[in-house]
Amino acid sequence: MGKLLEVKDLRVSFHTYAGEVKAVRGVSFELNEGETLAIVGESGCGKSITSKSILRLIPSPPGDIKKESQILYKDKDILKMNEKELRMLRGGEISMIFQDPMTSLNPTMKIGKQIAENLIVHRGMNKKEAIKEAVKMLQMVGIPNAQERVNQYPHQFSGGMRQRVMIAIALACNPKILIADEPTTALDVTIQAQIMDLMKELQNNLGTAIILITHDLGVVASIAHRIQVMYAGMVVERGTTDEIFYNPKHPYTWALLKSVPRLETKHKDTLYSIKGTPPDLLKPPVGCPFASRCEYCMEICKEQMPKPTKISDTQEVSCFLLHPNAPKVEPPQGIGGKL
Amino acid sequence: MESLDKSKFRIIGIDESEAETIVRPNLTYWQDAWRRLKQNKVAIFSLFLLILLFLLCIFGPYIGPDYKFQDMSVRNQGPSAAHWFGTDTLGRDLFSRLWIGGRVSLSIGFVGTLIEVIIGCIYGGISGYFGGSVDDVMMRIVEILNSIPYMIVVIILSVILKPGIVSLLLALCITGWTGMARMVRGQVMQLKESEYILAAKALGSDSNRIIFKHLIPNTIGIIIVYTTFDIPSFIFAEAFLSFIGLGIQPPKTSWGALCSYGQQTMDFYPHQLLFPALAICITMLAFNLLGDGLRDALDPKLRQ
């Protein structure tokens, strides 16, 4: 498993009337061939911005990817690519699907043509071949009557069907990486499971690496190899799926795990919720961003940013609780273990 | 990292008060709108320009000779110290006439818009609020009114009624309110579905109360913007009618009527057309620019 993508010190800001909103503040991670990396966090933590930055889809202005950031794909910096290289990358090597399938398809273009566009650019097909291939793609993602469906418009498809079409568009050119930005959030629960199963199956067949962005830990358990937890524009904890579920170290990860509904949750128990709101990234706090909501907050947390501590080869946590001077704290009951 | 003070590693937990603090300044809708309007220099400049024009229309006619006074010895003069904007074919002072005409044009703009807002809000509010077959019938009527070219109705009515301000207003308002009614209806329809109206209903508010206390105040922003764009369209229409001879009749005058007379002598005395035409253009421009500014300021979607 070779290294495919390497994000180094990614910093993204948005310039608004009130000042600079630092949405992503120094995120680094790697992605290996064929693996699934889940980026988890609540809304506004910078996970979507991170994923869009990889394809340089951040509108500028107001968005601004800082100069020190690097995103290396096969050792080439995406942030320094020219227009043509970028185009070959987008859709060809790395493709992306978005949160809301109701709005992410062009309403006035036939489904078949929307898939074909990709094939014409990256695989040099002519229109006829591309439409033929589009039918095959639709069949692959499990859309019945594909032959008929290619000539229909998005409004004739249901939400789940549209997300399948999005997956077909994304996978049409056999990309090395698929970025899925909350692909199931806007869908019904039963459809969610179908879409996740489909992605898993396609990954097995095609060997595509997946970056899965989600706020729902429940979604990632069965598909992700590695998980990284983001909070307020930073990675607070990362590890293999087992490590995150069985041996989480960061209080925010604990809180996230506690707020996932589980089978053994009793009826009368109310689901855990994290108090307060994430910090305003217009004026990010000097210390740990989670300090103001953390049950285990210490004085030091408000004064300094904790540095990442290695727990194992794969697990890394940024929290002062792991400092030798810190009191020993047991993770709360009822978390850990597979969902 | 190892040199850190040990005493700082003491769990203090969550400070409840701190978790709820809001970093950004908390502005009300109107404060925020005003703040954004103030930033828009063009809009503020237009506002000042309009105030200046109003003041001139109020006090301007008292500066020079009476607007009806004919002095045959000074016919068709260009701008001079005695007659700032020159004189017309009957030797009347154009500076005075311009502001007298401005009074007529501007009052038609304001009164017409006011009437339109009242009718439009009531009609659109009722139609949108009750929905169903009431809405169907009311909107069918609007549709029919809308499919008659606006100006044609105005022309017909102006032909039939005796020319003058009142008949002009009547003619302009008779179909003009449909746009406002449609817009208010759309807004009301949208708001009606929102939860706070449901809450108000659950608390036993009657229809009148909901329309006037909840729906109208919530559509006011968009109505203000619409109004700002509407005033110039009334002035425009007045100018158009007066220009083809259906508007204000002499010795009264308006900007449109002044343009119409100026046009006849344009080749020899261009100033007779220039000043009223400029007055119309500047007023329209100012209203449109102010309207743009207001729209940007009042649109809640544009709040950042």
Added chain:
Amino acid sequence: MGKYILKRASYMIFTLFIIVTATFFLMNAMPGDPISQQARKMPPEMQQMLRHKYGLDKPIAERWIMYLKQLLHGNFGDSFVTPGFSVNEIIKYKMPASAWIGIQAVIVGLLIGVILGIIAAFRRNTTADYIVMFIAILGVSVPGFVIAFLLQTVLGGKGNIPIAGWKSASETFAQGLRFTILPTIALCFGSIATYARYMRTSVLDVINQDYILTAQAKGISRIAVAVKHVIRNAIIPIVTILGPQIATIITGTIVIERIFSIPGMGNSMIEAINSNDYNVILGLTIFFSLLYIVSLLLVDITYSLVDPRISLTKKKK
């Protein structure tokens, strides 16, 4: 589709019926009949004869039914002022000039306006954008007749462009084109502004849609994204303002034709108003309304053709 058009056509006829009735009774509610106003100097017997000839001695309800019957046969009635000249003839002789500059103005206005709007949106917050927005704000602020005077002063008489007038019967279409240049610009200036502003907003709206991100993520070229995804979707809402704009052009011709001395229907309308020629006013009003209603129908049909989301007739399941 056919069913929809039929339904719309029946609404159209109903609307037209209301317009005809309202204008007819309004016109007749005026004090004195056209004959007593126009033929004051004639001896009473002659007036009576004329009344009889035009059916004005009959009760109003009967005249109304007569007028409706006339209209059904495509007859808009006769002019009272110019005896022997019918409204149909006015339309026949004056329509070509009006239609020429009218259609030209609609097309030129739409083309230039949409292109300017697209440029402004894609180059937003640049000089190009500011220039377009400035033109746009001028377009809605300066009345058509002022534009017309400006054009006459600045361009009229220069080169081959006449200040006013119309081609003579012997001149060809190409030779007559020069007469239409200034009136067309004056007529469509306001439309250009409206289209440009609307198109700019629409494009900016579409640019922020998710499906534009999808298109960009596919790696197709910027131009392909702009043309196939942005402009195609942004241009659809433009169709909705086409109707009101056509109305503006129709009424605009009334003033513009007068300023440029064009022998069109607008000019005839003003003449009729000035000479109180009721039947001509009535006939032309109905004709203008008919024109407008038909173009509204065409606009609606166009809308359903360009936007696949809208099907005029509910799909059979």
